Amino acid sequence: MLVDVHAHFYHARTARADWRERNESRLTAGDKIGITAHVASILGSFGFTSPTYFPSPPDVTAGNDALLALQRAHPDRIRGYVCVNPNYTAHARAEIVRCLDAGMIGIKLAASRRADDPLLDPIAALALERRVPILQHIWQHRRRDWPGQEASDAVELCTLARRHPDVAFILAHIGGGGDWLHSLRAVRDVPNVYVDLSGSGVDGGMLEECIESVGVNRLLWGSDITMDTGWAKLRYLETLLAPAELALVRWKNAARIFPAGAFPSD
Amino acid sequence: MRIDCNAFLGAYLWRKVPGTSPEALRRALDRTKIDVAWITHLPSLFWRDPTEGNAWLYETARAEPRFKPVPTVHPGLAIWGQVLADAANAGAPAVRCDPTYVGLDPAGGEMRVLAAACGTARIPLLLAVRLEDGRQRHPNDRAAELPAAAVRALVRSDADVRLIVTHADRAFIEEVHFGSTPEEARRIWWDICWIWGPPEDHLATLVETVGVERFVFGTGQPLRLPENSVAKLDLLDLNGEARDAIESKNLQGLMT
Numbered sequence: 001m002l003v004d005v006h007a008h009f010y011h012a013r014t015a016r017a018d019w020r021e022r023n024e025s026r027l028t029a030g031d032k033i034g035i036t037a038h039v040a041s042i043l044g045s046f047g048f049t050s051p052t053y054f055p056s057p058p059d060v061t062a063g064n065d066a067l068l069a070l071q072r073a074h075p076d077r078i079r080g081y082v083c084v085n086p087n088y089t090a091h092a093r094a095e096i097v098r099c100l101d102a103g104m105i106g107i108k109l110a111a112s113r114r115a116d117d118p119l120l121d122p123i124a125a126l127a128l129e130r131r132v133p134i135l136q137h138i139w140q141h142r143r144r145d146w147p148g149q150e151a152s153d154a155v156e157l158c159t160l161a162r163r164h165p166d167v168a169f170i171l172a173h174i175g176g177g178g179d180w181l182h183s184l185r186a187v188r189d190v191p192n193v194y195v196d197l198s199g200s201g202v203d204g205g206m207l208e209e210c211i212e213s214v215g216v217n218r219l220l221w222g223s224d225i226t227m228d229t230g231w232a233k234l235r236y237l238e239t240l241l242a243p244a245e246l247a248l249v250r251w252k253n254a255a256r257i258f259p260a261g262a263f264p265s266d
Numbered sequence: 267m268r269i270d271c272n273a274f275l276g277a278y279l280w281r282k283v284p285g286t287s288p289e290a291l292r293r294a295l296d297r298t299k300i301d302v303a304w305i306t307h308l309p310s311l312f313w314r315d316p317t318e319g320n321a322w323l324y325e326t327a328r329a330e331p332r333f334k335p336v337p338t339v340h341p342g343l344a345i346w347g348q349v350l351a352d353a354a355n356a357g358a359p360a361v362r363c364d365p366t367y368v369g370l371d372p373a374g375g376e377m378r379v380l381a382a383a384c385g386t387a388r389i390p391l392l393l394a395v396r397l398e399d400g401r402q403r404h405p406n407d408r409a410a411e412l413p414a415a416a417v418r419a420l421v422r423s424d425a426d427v428r429l430i431v432t433h434a435d436r437a438f439i440e441e442v443h444f445g446s447t448p449e450e451a452r453r454i455w456w457d458i459c460w461i462w463g464p465p466e467d468h469l470a471t472l473v474e475t476v477g478v479e480r481f482v483f484g485t486g487q488p489l490r491l492p493e494n495s496v497a498k499l500d501l502l503d504l505n506g507e508a509r510d511a512i513e514s515k516n517l518q519g520l521m522t
Contacts, residue, residue, distance in 0.1 A: 228463030
């Protein structure tokens with residue numbers, strides 16, 4: 001079993017003319033890597049009719065619908081996070097209920113609102129009620145505002161996680177840019193924050209620090225938009241960890257925090 | 267045969283990196299089935315005179331047949347001609363210069379003179395676009411990345427110079443390749459370490475549009491996991507001949 005906890009797919013209402021090829025490429029590469037389940041999100045229209053990180057409610061719905069369709073088309077391989085924009089509380093909560101009822105297994109928060117903002121509390125409350133994890137987009141040590149997103153860093157995610165100690169939060173793409181060591185120091189003593197290993201970064205020493213900081217019980221394997229780097233990290237982990245530890249990172253930790261039955265052999 | 271043209275030895279200035287010793291590099295080569303590594307002395311890239319690391323580099327390479335030295339040249343220092351001659355005499359497969367780390371204009375007079383001298387000496391000149399993702403660099407690590415315009419300027423500045431550019435992404439490569447004449451583009455080789463695989467498929471696209479003969483195997487280890495460059499190739503649908511070209515043949519052709 002290998003669960004990719006951070007995947008994305010595209011759809012017709014994005015600016016990508018090659019959206020079908022990209023989706024197919026993910027599935028083909030996933031077969032080569034041995035991915036059992038792609039747990040994916042679609043961030044609205046990915047900038048086509050509203051910004052990627054500030055998707056409008058109609059785009060949020062359209063993206064989630066597209067992901068539900070993909071999940072139905074590939075029930076053996078694709079699972080979904082329902083993506084929401086917390087600035088539209090009523091829409092976000094309704095969308096979460098709708099998409100979880102339709103079979104999605106988690107909630108994706110991108111960068112529409114800082115993670116420590118009270119507007120995220122109703123989302124987290126619903127996550128607790130439905131027993132699903134929240135994948136939070138993170139900029140590892142945000143030192144300034146970046147255009148196009150209201151990025152959160154690990155310190156802000158930990159503030160939210162401490163307010164909701166019974167919700168599992170996934171710190172997105174530790175290799176996705178920024179100072180990962182800052183994040184690892186921040187999450188060390190916050191047991192309900194899990195670290196997703198995805199991202200284009202394959203820095204020497206990063207995986208050792210991940211293991212040292214949070215231990216193998218809080219690491220989740222993922223790829224995001226660079227599957228080659230995900231595979232590289234998995235290969236290196238095979239040299240660092242015992243088989244039983246590796247199984248935790250590959251899928252067992254994911255099976256623990258996602259709803260029961262989310263994955264085939266769960 | 268797999269040759270890594272982009273490997274380093276020695277401590278990194280800006281963060282703790284494991285595996286920087288010759289012994290650790292040997293283990294990494296074994297782990298990833300890399301036969302030969304072209305090595306540079308990492309700490310001296312940041313010294314006032316980066317060539318002061320070359321003596322250690324030569325000595326280390328002499329002790330390990332799998333290591334080939336890529337010494338650093340600083341064309342702003344008076345001794346640079348001798349450094350280039352030493353590299354040629356030592357059989358170095360290339361020399362490197364990272365102009366922004368030593369405060370040089372990457373397309374300025376010193377770099378153009380160095381490019382011409384490398385052309386005359388038939389030694390490829392290796393340059394890195396970056397060593398780390400710009401979003402994660404240490405707050406005091408402020409040297410600019412190598413601009414694509416500088417690569418275009420250097421390859422145009424001398425008809426014989428051959429460039430190996432490491433850590434370049436798809437946009438950089440396309441800008442330089444299609445911003446050069448076919449003759450100029452044939453004198454530039456790109457290492458694959460920073461080019462994305464699936465699902466974006468940048469490497470597959472570049473192999474198709476730019477040509478497999480332009481790409482060489484490089485990892486950036488130990489700053490980056492060498493497994494990444496191997497995984498990129500494993501995810502490509504390449505025939506054996508094309509894979510051999512990237513993994514070794516293109517570099518071997520450069521050394522003849």
